[in-house]
Amino acid sequence: MPLPFKEHPLRHAVTTELHARTFEPIKAPARVSHLAFICGERGSGRNTGHLIKLxxxxxxxxxxxxxxYHVADLGGIRLxxxxxTEFVTYTFTEPGPYTHPFDNPVIERLPPQWLAASPGELVSAVSVALESxxxxxxxxxxxxELFGHNIIIGSEVVGGLGRAWSDLRIHxxxxxxxxxxxxxLTDAQAGRxxxxxxxxxxxxxxxxxxxxxxxxVSRTLDMADRRLAELAAVMTEQPSQTPGQPVESRLLAELTGLAAEIESAAxxxxxxxxxxxxxxxxxxxRLEQLRQRRIVGLQTFTEFLDARLAPAVATCESVGSRQRDLAERAARLTALLRARVEVSLQAQNRNLLESMDRRAKLQLRLQETVEGLSVIAIGYYGVGLVGYLLKGLESQGLPVNATLGMGIAMPIVVLSAWFFLKRVKKRLMQGHGE
Structure with a gap:
């Protein structure tokens, strides 16, 4: 009967998720074969297809x-x-008595061709024997002798209701x-x-x-660390020039490439x-859930795994932290170098502007000189024209003194030429918005 309420679309999914990691009750004696394959996050189709074939x-x-998850009965074997997230596990349980805990394991009852076609890469394969x-x-x-005379790890588990031994080696x-x-243990406790x-x-x-x-990656980071130190040392020196290329450009190219390597590794x-x-x-x-007690003379699983896993995880954390540190250092050096390049460019731009300013002033002076010469030239030709006019009138018998007239006309012609050039220059300057 459907509920009279509007359900959240994920209500059933989140409830089912609580039972996604279920366990199977196991009655001792029994033996178990367990396989774990890395398949990546996109291997669902291949793995479900492989399961269906079995x-x-x-x-x-x-x-x-x-x-x-999926549970199935394979005719005396429980799957x-x-x-x-990135691996799948197959657990095959066969209840019943056995002669030797690890001889003729459960996995041998499976089709060899199916085992050989398993997708992914095997990361864990375990044979478990449960004694009553x-x-x-x-x-x-x-x-x-059962563990090949290796050092055995063991402890009482579930508060002393069970015992566990292993050498955690591949035989x-x-x-x-x-x-x-x-x-x-009850069958449910044994299954857990x-x-x-x-x-x-x-x-x-x-x-x-x-x-x-x-x-x-640590070896790569060692080389990156040395190169960063070398580049930082070069940056502290005075900028110099290499044939055809500034030092800053070469350093920036090397820093960019090094930063890309560090980011790629990360x-x-x-x-x-x-x-x-x-x-x-x-x-x-899981170690806490086992509720272990010491068996005299043996290392517990917690002691053994802590002694090996903790340093390994610390190493990974250290390398990860070092990667982040190197990436930050490379970014800081790149920023400093870019700032140095910008300051250098600003100095070059300032020098260029100063040079352009000097050239403009020089051009202005030359222009003013040319304007003065132009006034003189125009005045000269203008006075010459007035002289021709006066001499012509004088030759006709008019009472005109050509020499005196040219002398009087000269300042008038020169001033007129000067005012004319000034007016033309003013209009040109106004037309360019200056």
């Missing part, structure tokens, strides 16, 4: 759509499939090994314990994926480093 092989019901409290306890020598069959013992141990192993692997990246590692920190928080959460 369901079809065993004749299990195929869902219309696959969400974040639990989960889709995480009715089974005889193993001596330290027997435990050591000759390609799988890590974890041995669990149920000392009084197995899930937390498996998640602990998957997330600690995902956490450590960032460490090789950090080590590789772009390639930022997600990995942030993901590593997130996975590390999940690891610590």
């Amino acid at each position: 369901l079809e092989f065993f004749g299990a019901p195929v869902p219309e759509s696959v969400g974040q 639990h499939w989960e889709r995480h 409290k009715d089974m005889p306890e193993r001596s330290p020598a027997e435990l050591s 000759t069959d390609g799988y890590a090994r974890i041995l669990l013992r149920n000392e009084g 314990m197995v899930k937390r141990v498996l998640e602990l192993n998957a997330y600690r692997s995902m956490t450590l994926l960032a460490l090789p990246v950090a080590r590789k 772009a390639q590692t930022t997600f990995r480093f942030e993901a590593s920190k997130a996975y590390y928080r999940v690891v610590k959460q």
Whole structure:
């Protein structure tokens, strides 16, 4: 019956999300094979298709759509499939007694061609054996033999209701090994314990994926740091000229290229480093949920993983911080160099303007000189014309003294020429808005 209310479109989605990381009750004894594949954030289609092929092989019901998780019965084997942000996990559980905890694992009951076609890259493969409290306890020598005589890590879990042992190494069959013992857990508690141990192993692997990246990038950052120091030292010197190119232009080109390298390295590692920190928080959460107690003579899982994961995560954080610091330093040096170039350009512009001002003044003086010569020339020719006129009148017998007339006309002609040129110059200046 539909509700008489208007529902939020995400109401069912957020409720379903609470059950996206479910666990399966497990009755001891049982064995589990767990696989985790990195597939990236865009690998949903390939992984769901691969899951459907497995369901079809065993004749299990195929869902219309696959969400974040799927549970299926494969004929005596229980499958639990989960889709995480950048990896998927397959958990195969087979209840029932067994002779050896890690011989003939559950994974061998799956079709080899399906396993070989698994999309993505394997990041975690674990064989888990869950013993019941009715089974005889193993001596330290027997435990050591199960784990190839490696150093064993172990602790009581769930407040002493269970025990867990592992060496957290990859054995000759390609799988890590974890041995669990149920000392009084319910089937639901046992299922939660197995899930937390498996998640602990998957997330600690995902956490450590960032460490090789950090080590590789660290070498690049060392070179970038030295180059930044060298460029800063060159910037403190007096600007000089190289053949055909200013020092500032060369420095700016090198700084821009170096800043691009640093940003490129940051772009390639930022997600990995942030993901590593997130996975590390999940690891610590799972360790707390196990509620461990010490088994005399053994390191607990918390002690072992803290001693190795904490420095790795700190290294990644340090490299990430160093990347940000170098990027900021490169930006500051670039800004300083640009300011220096701008000051240099301003000085050049000022010198150019001063030179142009001097040239303008010189041109003005030359122009004034030319104007004076023009007045003299015009006056000379003007007086000459007046002289021709007066001499012509004198030759006709008129009472005209040509020489005296030219002398009187000379200042009048020169002043008239001067006033005429001034007027023309004024009109030209007004026409140019000056």
